[in-house]
Amino acid sequence: MSGRHHLFIPGPSNLPDRVLRAMDRPTIDHRGPTFRALTFEMQRRLRWVFGCAGPVITYPASGSGAWEAAMVNTLSPGDKVLMCETGQFATLWHDIAGRLGLEAELIAGDWRHGADAEAIGAQLQADTGHTIKAVCVVHNETSTGCTSDIAAVRRAMDAAGHPALLMVDTISSLGSLPYRADDWGVDVTIAGSQKGLMLPPGLSFNAVSPKALAASETAKLPKSYWAWQPMIALNEKGFFPYTPATNTLYGVIEALKMMEEEGLDAIFARHARHAAATRAAAAAWGLELQCADPAQASDVLTTLRVPEGHSADALRATALERFDLSLGNGLGRLADKVFRIGHLGDLNDLSLMSAISGVEMSLGLVGIPHRKGGVLAAMDVLAGAPEAMAERGAA
Structure with a gap:
């Protein structure tokens, strides 16, 4: 590609x-x-x-x-x-x-x-x-x-x-x-x-x-x-x-x-922002986080559960084949039940949006039940538009 x-x-x-x-x-x-x-x-x-x-x-x-x-x-x-x-x-x-x-x-x-x-x-x-x-x-x-x-x-x-x-x-x-x-x-x-x-x-x-x-x-x-x-x-x-x-x-x-040069506080804030954007996308899609306690949700990665009867590995394969996007697989007892989006290290807002866009397109291609709008929800977080986020949540 x-x-x-x-x-x-x-x-x-x-x-x-x-x-x-x-x-x-x-x-x-x-x-x-x-x-x-x-x-x-x-x-x-x-x-x-x-x-x-x-x-x-x-x-x-x-x-x-x-x-x-x-x-x-x-x-x-x-x-x-x-x-x-x-x-x-x-x-x-x-x-x-x-x-x-x-x-x-x-x-x-x-x-x-x-x-x-x-x-x-x-x-x-x-x-x-x-x-x-x-x-x-x-x-x-x-x-x-x-x-x-x-x-x-x-x-x-x-x-x-x-x-x-x-x-x-x-x-x-x-x-x-x-x-x-x-x-x-x-x-x-x-x-x-x-x-x-x-x-x-x-x-x-x-x-x-x-x-x-x-x-x-x-x-x-x-x-x-x-x-x-x-x-x-x-x-x-x-x-x-x-x-x-x-x-x-x-x-x-x-x-x-x-x-x-970036500063540790700025690095931690960047990771927190990217995690918030990814979790906002997940909520918009209607997918459940593997982490059940929001206070413990990681700013390093987001692990998402796919609905019963659907394959997380099929989603990952489609994302790789169609969009050259590598997502993390489920490990151990979570094999084929979850996929993981890493948002750590050398990353910026537009890079993250490429992954969220690829996931949303792949969800549709493999037929995993979801709502559209994850990309827009993530954009609202990254662009700092809390009013739009509140309106979308109320809807």
């Missing part, structure tokens, strides 16, 4: 041209002074976006690697961890914990809500022997479009007076949603490169608190590649214990420069 592909999955997200150009460089010596300066600048900028003062450890890996690194550096075989079943990615993290030899307790969920801070607090309150060593929460569940209140989880842990570590997956939220690791008392923040940070897949991160570092001194789970101590020791000198993804690190710095 002519023109550019329209990528609206909830990650990997679109790569800015500036990031692509920044990575388009000759390979340099990863033991030399130029690379040392690169490492120091990257560390400084990463601490800014994580909202932390401690080390941010960078791995050439997917987010799954960062999950594993967080656990093997802080826990020992047989340790108990507490998790919330908020969706597919929380479930996968739980599965990894079990394979590592941890006792992973899962607070059951319906895949339509974020983490239940009250339930976490109750479990910790009952754990008088402090057998639970870590609480693991996905900040933004990419399969469902639900966001969890991490500050509320921290308050529940403090109210219970429990010493467990708090680990938070921000793979799809960092750089898109407000997040403050130190202010919220997060001990290990897990992140990936390919979503709000506007980078290619292939890098993952652990931002580590002093409490987590102390836990790593006695953790007994086997580790080598994932070990924090050699990474931290060599990063402090500007280097890595093995060959890093050198050219991608140039992209990290450029992406963080772009974010600094």
